[in-house]
Amino acid sequence: MDGNAVPPNCLAGIRVLDLTQFEAGTSCTEALAWMGAEVIKVEPPNGGEAGRRGVADPYYFMAYNANKKSITVNLKSERGLALVKDMARKADVFTENFAPGAVERLGLGYDVVSQLNPRIIYAQVKGFGEGSPYEKGLCFDPIAQACGGAMSITGERDGKPIKPGPTIGDTGTGMLLAFSIVSALFQRASTGKGRRLQAAMQDSVMHYSRGMFIRQAQTGSPAQRQPAGGNPPHGIFPCKPGGPNDYVYLLTSRANPEHWPRLLKLIGREDLIGDPRYDTAAARVEHEAEVDEIIATWTRERTKQEAMAQISGAGVPAGAVFDSMELTNEPSFAKRGILQTIQHGDWQMTMPTWPVRFDGAPPPIKPAPLLGEHTAEVFDEWLGLDGAEVEALRKQGVV
C-alpha cells in the first residue's frame, strides 16, 4: 500500500454479490471495490473463476480483482445455490458476465433474483445486446473490438485493420456498467427500487469509437483508418536510438496556425517559414511526405524524451511513446501512488490503481484475494453462520 493513498470510501456499506469472471465483469466490480463497496466474489471451489483457473500465474487475476473478497460456493449444489440466494436478499448489487443463458440455467436469472430482493441492482455484461442477431454468440474482448468498429478505425491508412491494445471491449464495458450501477444506486436512495442493467460489449466498443460516426456524417462514407489526423505534420515520428517504441507523437492543429512556424523555428528551419509549399494547412496536405521528412530528420537525432520536451516546450503538443517498463520506471507514478506494487501469495506485481484522485490522494490497492480467503468471514457477517457450520459445508462440498 502506498503511503499517500487514502481510500475514497464513497460506496462504504454497499454490498456487491459478484459472479463475474475474466475482465469485462471483474473490471466493473473492481471499480466498485475501489470506491469502497464490499465486493464478494463468488467462485467455484474447484480452482476459482475462469480468469484464475488453468493459468500458470495469477497476474491476470490480480489485475482485475483488487480490493475484493473471495468466497467459494458450489452453485450446482442445492445448498450452495440457496446460500447465494440468501446473500442476494442482503446485497445491493448483483453482477455477472457468464455466457448467454448461463445465469438463468444456474437459477439466478433476473426474475428470480429481483423477486428475492426488489431493491437489488441486477447488472449483466454480454457480448451482444438482447435483440442483436448475434445475441447468443460467445464474445471476448477482440471479438467485441472487431464487431464494434474499433478495428476498422485502427491501423495504417492503407493497411489492414488492427486490434487496439487497450481492452476497450472488456475494461471499457466494465467502466460503463460501473457508472450505470452507481447511478442506479443513487436513484434507489429515493425510490427504494432496484433496476435491471444490461451492457453489451459490442455496443460499448461503439461508444469509445464514436468518432467514427462523426467522420461518417462529415463524408457520407464509412470512417477510414486515420493513424494520424488530417493535418500534417501529425502523427508518429522516429527517434533515436531506434528501438521498437522510440517514437514521438506530435500534432499541429488546423485551429492553430502558429504550430507550424513554431516547429520550424525549433528545428532550425526558419528558412521554410512562409515557404508557399508548406505555409498553409492545405499546402502541407499536398506535400505531406516532404513535411513529415523535414520533421523526422530532426526527431531521428533526438531521444523521444528530448523530442517531447523540446516540441511541447515550443508550444506544440507532443508525447513520447512510452512502454510498460518505462512507465513503471518513471518515479513519479510510484510517488503519486498511481502505480503500486502488491503481493498476492508469493507473487508480486506492479499495477495501476484507480486513476482518479479524491482530495489529492489515489486509493490504496488491496491485493486480489486468494481463492476462498474470506469464505468463513463473509458467511458469518452476511448470514450468521459460525465456523463449525462453514466447516461442515466445506466437507459436504458446498463451499
Added chain:
Amino acid sequence: MDGNAVPPNCLAGIRVLDLTQFEAGTSCTEALAWMGAEVIKVEPPNGGEAGRRGVADPYYFMAYNANKKSITVNLKSERGLALVKDMARKADVFTENFAPGAVERLGLGYDVVSQLNPRIIYAQVKGFGEGSPYEKGLCFDPIAQACGGAMSITGERDGKPIKPGPTIGDTGTGMLLAFSIVSALFQRASTGKGRRLQAAMQDSVMHYSRGMFIRQAQTGSPAQRQPAGGNPPHGIFPCKPGGPNDYVYLLTSRANPEHWPRLLKLIGREDLIGDPRYDTAAARVEHEAEVDEIIATWTRERTKQEAMAQISGAGVPAGAVFDSMELTNEPSFAKRGILQTIQHGDWQMTMPTWPVRFDGAPPPIKPAPLLGEHTAEVFDEWLGLDGAEVEALRKQGVV
C-alpha cells in the same frame, strides 16, 4: 428520439455546472446528462466552446454534448464571472478541462469554488497528473495514448506503434471521471461534504491498457505489440470480396483444446485432426504461418458475415470487422435504440446513445444544444433573472 427509449432519470435533480470543452470533459458531462442530471454548458458568447468553434460542421460537438443545456457567459467580464459564481453556489457538480492553470486564472479554481459551495463535487481533467514531470504540458487524445502506453501495445508484431482509433484518452478518461463523480455524489448524501476529483488522461489510458502490466509481470520485459494472442490460429483473417474491412477475427483458446478440431471440421480439413504438426497449442505456435494459411484459404472464399456465422456456429469465437456504415445499416441497432438519428439545427446525424440498458430500454438522445439556446431559461430558473435582465446583460456583452 427512439420510440422505445426511456430516460433512466437516475440523477434527476442533480445540477452540473459544465465548463468542459473538446471531448475528455464533455464526454464525462454527457454521461451525467444521459443519467438525467441537468448539465449546463457555460460557453463564451463568441462562437462557443473550442469543440464548437471554427469547425465547418457541428458533428463533433453533437456527438459529445447530447442532452445538455447551453448558456453563454463572458467569463472575462466581472459581471459574467459573478453570475457563474452565483451558479456555483447552487450546483452539485463543477467540471472543467481547460489547459493547466487556466481555470485558476479565470478565478474559478478549487479554492474559490469550494469556498462558495462546500458541498460541491469539483472535477477536473488534465493531460498529466499533479506531480508528473509533464504536469504543465498540453494534451490531446493521441498524446495521452502515446504517453499512457496504449500505442506501445498496438500494431503489427514487428511494425511501429499505432494509435488506437477509439478515443481512450478522451472518452476513456471522461468515463472514469463520471463514475468517480457519481460515487462522490452518493457519498455526499450521507456526509454532506463536497470533494475534489482530478483525472489525468495519461493515467486513465494506463487503466485501459492494464493488460501490459500483466504481460510485463509474466516476462520481466516491456509488453510487446500482440495484434493477436499467442495461440494460433488467433487474429484477423481476410474475407471476400477483399475490401478494406473484409476481415474476420477469430480466436482459439489455450484453455479449450476443442477449438482447433472444431475449426478443422468446419473447413473440411478433418484430415488434419490429430496431425502432430498442428495438434497441440505448442505445435501450432511452431507452424503459425502454415496454420494461418489453412484458415485463410477457407475465409477468403467467404464474406466476413458468413465466416462469423459459421465459425461461431461451430463453437469457436469469431467476429466480423464492421465499419461505421455497416453498423449504421444493421437494422437491429436502430430497433434496439442503440443508434438514433438526431437533428441539430439543419444538421442530421446518426449516433450511439448511452449503451447500457435500464430495465430493457436505452435512453433517448436529446440533440446537443445550439449556442446559448437555454441562456434565458437557465438564468431564470437558477438565479431568478427575468427576460429583461438577461436581455440587458446580453447588450452589455456579459452573456
